[in-house]
Amino acid sequence: MSYLGENIRKLGFGLMRLPQTDGVIDVEQTKEMVDLFMDAGFTYFDTAWAYAGSEDAIRQALVERYPRESYQLATKNAAWINCKTKEEAYAQFDTSLKQTGAGYFDFYLLHNLGEARTEYFDKFDMWNWVAEKKAAGLIKHVGFSFHSTPEELEAILKEHPEMEFVQLQINYADWENPAIQSRGCYEVARKYGKPVIIMEPVKGGMLATPPESVVKVLKDAEPESSVASWAVRFAANLEGVITVLSGMSNIEQMKDNLSYMKDFNELNDAQLQTLKQAQEELNKIPLIPCTTCNYCAKVCPMQIGISGSFTAMNYLTLYGDKDMAVHQENWLVGGHGLKRVNECVKCGKCEEACPQHIQIRAELERVSENLLK
Ligand code: SF4
Ligand code: SF4
Numbered sequence: 355m356s357y358l359g360e361n362i363r364k365l366g367f368g369l370m371r372l373p374q375t376d377g378v379i380d381v382e383q384t385k386e387m388v389d390l391f392m393d394a395g396f397t398y399f400d401t402a403w404a405y406a407g408s409e410d411a412i413r414q415a416l417v418e419r420y421p422r423e424s425y426q427l428a429t430k431n432a433a434w435i436n437c438k439t440k441e442e443a444y445a446q447f448d449t450s451l452k453q454t455g456a457g458y459f460d461f462y463l464l465h466n467l468g469e470a471r472t473e474y475f476d477k478f479d480m481w482n483w484v485a486e487k488k489a490a491g492l493i494k495h496v497g498f499s500f501h502s503t504p505e506e507l508e509a510i511l512k513e514h515p516e517m518e519f520v521q522l523q524i525n526y527a528d529w530e531n532p533a534i535q536s537r538g539c540y541e542v543a544r545k546y547g548k549p550v551i552i553m554e555p556v557k558g559g560m561l562a563t564p565p566e567s568v569v570k571v572l573k574d575a576e577p578e579s580s581v582a583s584w585a586v587r588f589a590a591n592l593e594g595v596i597t598v599l600s601g602m603s604n605i606e607q608m609k610d611n612l613s614y615m616k617d618f619n620e621l622n623d624a625q626l627q628t629l630k631q632a633q634e635e636l637n638k639i640p641l642i643p644c645t646t647c648n649y650c651a652k653v654c655p656m657q658i659g660i661s662g663s664f665t666a667m668n669y670l671t672l673y674g675d676k677d678m679a680v681h682q683e684n685w686l687v688g689g690h691g692l693k694r695v696n697e698c699v700k701c702g703k704c705e706e707a708c709p710q711h712i713q714i715r716a717e718l719e720r721v722s723e724n725l726l727k
Pocket of ligand 1: 653654655656657658660697698699700701702703704705714715
């Protein structure tokens with residue numbers, strides 16, 4: 355059966371983690387990455403109003419340099435970020451149009467539905483609003499990204515059959531993870547006939563540098579393949595997938611992704627077995643499942659360096675090197691002008707925004723115990 359986007363190639367360029375120099379997106383390097391991607395025949399780009407500087411960068415690197423019909427551009431509306439009125443939420447669309455200069459969006463997503471965040475889209479009647487934009491030709495396809503339970507996904511799809519696709523977090527680490535339920539959500543989307551766009555296939559980069567025991571499993575099976583390639587291939591192997599978004603941050607990552615996605619073949623039984631072993635090894639290590647999406651940072655009133663603290667804490671868990679972990683925390687938090695975890699006022703706003711359902715306040719206490727004392 356044919357489905358929306360089946361002709362789009364299975365690697366999409368996620369624009370959430372573009373290369374930076376001194377904290378500013380490196381547009382020249384982004385241009386080179388866009389050129390490599392387009393030259394290899396890939397065409398799908400995924401940005402969002404909420405990704406600071408990303409829409410502006412892709413205007414310069416892509417929109418102003420390539421014919422509009424030669425690529426698909428997706429962006430997203432995050433009505434739950436600091437919007438008090440529907441006008442404020444709707445205004446994100448105009449900002450996105452202006453920042454990208456794209457004229458229209460091939461794919462437009464209601465961003466990060468699930469839990470309390472869904473209420474904003476209901477309250478502001480974003481469902482009808484987005485249908486009007488589509489009717490006006492400003493959006494070609496409407497869908498939503500989602501981070502919550504399969505039950506909640508099913509409820510939304512029942513109520514909104516007009517949604518054309520769903521964007522889900524799927525990777526081999528989260529496939530059976532009870533906090534993410536990748537498999538359950540994927541199966542609900544397929545049950546409702548919705549094609550899926552996959553995000554976080556490399557889990558915010560975590561599966562590019564997994565623990566040594568996982569690297570060993572993957573390298574023993576295919577010494578020549580990069581560790582990250584397993585994560586992207588796992589996602590691309592699923593049926594009904596429009597594309598797999600990889601949030602590439604440099605030219606090297608782009609080249610690596612292109613090398614194995616250019617001629618992607620289905621995974622065979624031995625490869626699937628290898629991934630199963632990797633999953634088992636990963637499950638043995640209690641890492642904080644933070645993907646550094648920084649949605650929490652957008653709502654934290656104290657500007658606590660949450661994701662940087664978690665990166666440092668994971669470093670400690672993985673390598674047991676406290677000096678290095680403290681050094682990392684210093685740089686990722688203090689070095690970036692953010693506040694230390696001991697200034698957290700425990701308001702819980704971050705936990706409402708976190709797509710990974712991390713008990714942030716409790717984990718921050720652990721950071722404080724282990725790295726600040
Ligand atoms: S609980 Fe702490 S870290 Fe979370 S939003 Fe509130 S102040 Fe920020
Ligand atoms: S704690 Fe949650 S919201 Fe914050 S960066 Fe990590 S995954 Fe994203």
